[in-house]
Amino acid sequence: MKHLFFFLCFSLFLVACLSDGGKQGLEYPKAEPETLDFYGKYLFDAKNIEKDEYKTFFFDRYNNLLRQNKIDSAGQLLGIIGRALNYNSINDSVINSTSFAYLKQYENKISKNRRSEILYNLGNYYYYSNAYDSSIYYFNKALTHTQTYAGLNRDGMINYYLLFSTLNNGGQDSSIKFAHKSLKLFEKLKDTSMLGAVYSGIACIYNFQYNYSKAIRYEDKAYDLAKKSGDTSTIMVVSYNKINSYNTFGHPNLLPFIDSTYRYYKVWSERNFTKNQVEMYSWLALKAVRENKMVMAKRLLDEIKPKIVKVGDNVSENYYLNALAEYDVKAGANPENVKIYRDKIAEKIENEDYLSLSLYYDILHDYALKNNDYKSAHQYLKDAEVANDSLVSIFTRSKVLEYEEKYQTEKKEQEIALQKSDLARKNSYIALLAALIGALVLASFAYYLWNRQKKLKQEKENSMTFTKQLLQNTEEERKRIAGDLHDSISHELLNLKTIFTQDISVVNSKIDTIINDIRGISRNLHPVMFDKIGLVPNVEQLLERVQSQNNLFVTTEINYGGSLSSADELQIYRIIQEALTNIIKYANAHAAKIAILEQSSKITIEIKDNGKGFDVKETLNSGKSFGLHNIIERSRVIGGEATIVSSTEGTTITIEITPKS
Amino acid sequence: MRILIADDHPFTLMGTKAFVESLKFHVEDICSNGITALNLIKSHKPDLAILDINMPGMDGLEVLEKITAQKLKTKVILLTMHKETTIFRRANQLGVSGYILKENAQEELAFCLEAVINGDKYISKNISAELQITGSEESDNQLDRLTFSEKKILELVAQQKTSKQIAELLFISEKTVEGHRTNIIQKLGLPKEKNTLLIWAMKQFSG
Numbered sequence: 001m002k003h004l005f006f007f008l009c010f011s012l013f014l015v016a017c018l019s020d021g022g023k024q025g026l027e028y029p030k031a032e033p034e035t036l037d038f039y040g041k042y043l044f045d046a047k048n049i050e051k052d053e054y055k056t057f058f059f060d061r062y063n064n065l066l067r068q069n070k071i072d073s074a075g076q077l078l079g080i081i082g083r084a085l086n087y088n089s090i091n092d093s094v095i096n097s098t099s100f101a102y103l104k105q106y107e108n109k110i111s112k113n114r115r116s117e118i119l120y121n122l123g124n125y126y127y128y129s130n131a132y133d134s135s136i137y138y139f140n141k142a143l144t145h146t147q148t149y150a151g152l153n154r155d156g157m158i159n160y161y162l163l164f165s166t167l168n169n170g171g172q173d174s175s176i177k178f179a180h181k182s183l184k185l186f187e188k189l190k191d192t193s194m195l196g197a198v199y200s201g202i203a204c205i206y207n208f209q210y211n212y213s214k215a216i217r218y219e220d221k222a223y224d225l226a227k228k229s230g231d232t233s234t235i236m237v238v239s240y241n242k243i244n245s246y247n248t249f250g251h252p253n254l255l256p257f258i259d260s261t262y263r264y265y266k267v268w269s270e271r272n273f274t275k276n277q278v279e280m281y282s283w284l285a286l287k288a289v290r291e292n293k294m295v296m297a298k299r300l301l302d303e304i305k306p307k308i309v310k311v312g313d314n315v316s317e318n319y320y321l322n323a324l325a326e327y328d329v330k331a332g333a334n335p336e337n338v339k340i341y342r343d344k345i346a347e348k349i350e351n352e353d354y355l356s357l358s359l360y361y362d363i364l365h366d367y368a369l370k371n372n373d374y375k376s377a378h379q380y381l382k383d384a385e386v387a388n389d390s391l392v393s394i395f396t397r398s399k400v401l402e403y404e405e406k407y408q409t410e411k412k413e414q415e416i417a418l419q420k421s422d423l424a425r426k427n428s429y430i431a432l433l434a435a436l437i438g439a440l441v442l443a444s445f446a447y448y449l450w451n452r453q454k455k456l457k458q459e460k461e462n463s464m465t466f467t468k469q470l471l472q473n474t475e476e477e478r479k480r481i482a483g484d485l486h487d488s489i490s491h492e493l494l495n496l497k498t499i500f501t502q503d504i505s506v507v508n509s510k511i512d513t514i515i516n517d518i519r520g521i522s523r524n525l526h527p528v529m530f531d532k533i534g535l536v537p538n539v540e541q542l543l544e545r546v547q548s549q550n551n552l553f554v555t556t557e558i559n560y561g562g563s564l565s566s567a568d569e570l571q572i573y574r575i576i577q578e579a580l581t582n583i584i585k586y587a588n589a590h591a592a593k594i595a596i597l598e599q600s601s602k603i604t605i606e607i608k609d610n611g612k613g614f615d616v617k618e619t620l621n622s623g624k625s626f627g628l629h630n631i632i633e634r635s636r637v638i639g640g641e642a643t644i645v646s647s648t649e650g651t652t653i654t655i656e657i658t659p660k661s
Numbered sequence: 662m663r664i665l666i667a668d669d670h671p672f673t674l675m676g677t678k679a680f681v682e683s684l685k686f687h688v689e690d691i692c693s694n695g696i697t698a699l700n701l702i703k704s705h706k707p708d709l710a711i712l713d714i715n716m717p718g719m720d721g722l723e724v725l726e727k728i729t730a731q732k733l734k735t736k737v738i739l740l741t742m743h744k745e746t747t748i749f750r751r752a753n754q755l756g757v758s759g760y761i762l763k764e765n766a767q768e769e770l771a772f773c774l775e776a777v778i779n780g781d782k783y784i785s786k787n788i789s790a791e792l793q794i795t796g797s798e799e800s801d802n803q804l805d806r807l808t809f810s811e812k813k814i815l816e817l818v819a820q821q822k823t824s825k826q827i828a829e830l831l832f833i834s835e836k837t838v839e840g841h842r843t844n845i846i847q848k849l850g851l852p853k854e855k856n857t858l859l860i861w862a863m864k865q866f867s868g
Contacts, residue, residue, distance in 0.1 A: 515764050519744055528745045529714070532722055537747045553813045553831050590817075593832035610830060 075114045082121030116144045132169040156185035193234040196225030200238040210398040212249045232268045282319035289326045325359035333367035357387040469626040488517040535569035553591035560596045568638040579607040587611025603657045610650040663689040667698035668713040695719025714741040759783040819862035
């Protein structure tokens, strides 16, 4: 089973009270900080942990509390010591078994939070003991599933540890799942620092898969977030992981990045405990070897060498051995170290750590040569070749993965570009269509305007012609009246004067003639007493006269109640008169029909003939249709509208009047 | 017999008064406008009122209308220049007793007064001539006995048009055409046989 050892972020959970700093949970106000009593403070103080009486101090107090039946307080103290040890990367089996015993006896009597805390410490214990099945089990049990700040934070941390537990167990899918759960929880708490740590964890997953580009991308993201949070502890954690990734993938920025991490390390005065020192110095030694500062490298390695066993941590040891191996390759095999490498080979093979293996074999080969052990030297050379081949194949795999990803990205980009161009084409079609429609609308509008203009012009022309003809007709009318008066009346009167001496009866009949002449003239000018008699009798008399004088058969359909004013009625009379004159003059009709129909809201006048008909539009625009224009104008004057329809079957003039109420 | 005379023309008024008095009638009131005339009629209740039509204030037809509407006993003779049948018809509608044209007054007024006093109606002969412009039964020419409509239909019958076609041509119903045909046959005294009208009409219009 392949194991990779990563540097994990330690929870600062509920330690805020000590440092007086801490994170701001915006949505979930932090619960009252846990106030530690004298014992709690003592246990949590890193300075005390390495003291001999540390655990004795704890057990005295712990047992005392249990004797007083203060189960919760005892549990709290147990939680604190567990957390303190974890925080300082110390795995203590005594405290672990005490936690077991406590849980077994009091599990049903303590709060959910207390139980979770102790289970969480158990999980941590097994995690650092590389017992991942157990750590997964206890971490899962420790989940609180509560929506308080403390609950969410603990669950976030648990998921973060589960990420690494499952990853080390080879469960990459579960690992991703826990990473996302953890992200969700820390996003809820707006905990930038832990978000950075989780992203660093995701980078570890990709590191595990040799997915170089993705791993680096997440490392960078994690590093940005960590810097943003300003939490030095997280910056360190993320930085170590990043250095490790850089080293694994041979990133060109490895050495400068070690330098910048060292700057943070120096500022991080608060917790420069042993483990941290071991790791930082390991990387510094590696850097020194690469830069050929062999004396400095040796000094650094020697300084941390005695501390490795004390720390007892895989990660630290790993970093140290890595630096040591590089040193030994360059400086020549050190007999003291040969045994260490030999012992580590099996583990490294299991972990597929070909980078280390290649170094080890190189050193061992070198050492065997020195001791004239050619058989072993040959074997180590072969093994080194195998390790190198594996390393190369892993890098090839990583490259292939990278190219595959690039190819997929490019393919996707191409697809997107294709879709975009497709969309653009569609859009241009739509635009074209819209433009076309717009143009069409514009054209039709222009046509409409042009038509209207033309129509208005025609109407104006017609109106002018009409006025001109009206004036002309008035003049002609006057001429006719003058003529009538002169020709008949004056003439007759003159006649009368000459015969005045004659027989009285002759004179009488002459005078009668004159009176009738005047009557004729008068009647032609205006229907006598029109306002007294009304529209209907006058129309009827008009029709009677037309029938007798012109051999035109005229029928009527009249249903008129007299709602119009006398002036309006006169206009209707004139319209009918005009229409009949037209029929007689031009239509060559057998018959005509006049209808005057009054309905509730309108009055309809219809003059219909079965004559030969005419082209209405042409005639109206010819400038010679005074009669028709007369009808239209008079209709308009009385608030009506005239419609003229004509065909070879005859002509119908309809006037619809809506009386003003 | 008390009489009121109203005319806006003083000469005509005096002339009419003199003429009526010469016929031994008593003229109680004279006036020169319609409103006075109506007031006098209401207050004096004359037996007869001789009214001009054209008068200021209120015309003769209006006075007549009021008298009829208020059911006054006074009978009305309209003495006017208007020969229009429309006006006569209106006056007739309003219950006029006599209608005389001024040009014929000299010869007709006496007859008119007599007729009205006897409770009859009198209409100036020029007006009744005007009213009967068509269809005189006594005419020698057979065609003259027919009305304008009947002549028109006969003309179309001669053109071998069916009743339906005629009806369509003249904007009337077929039933009306049939009615006219029966009347024509009756008026002309045609024999009762098939197509009698067509045969007669063809003969009449072909020659």
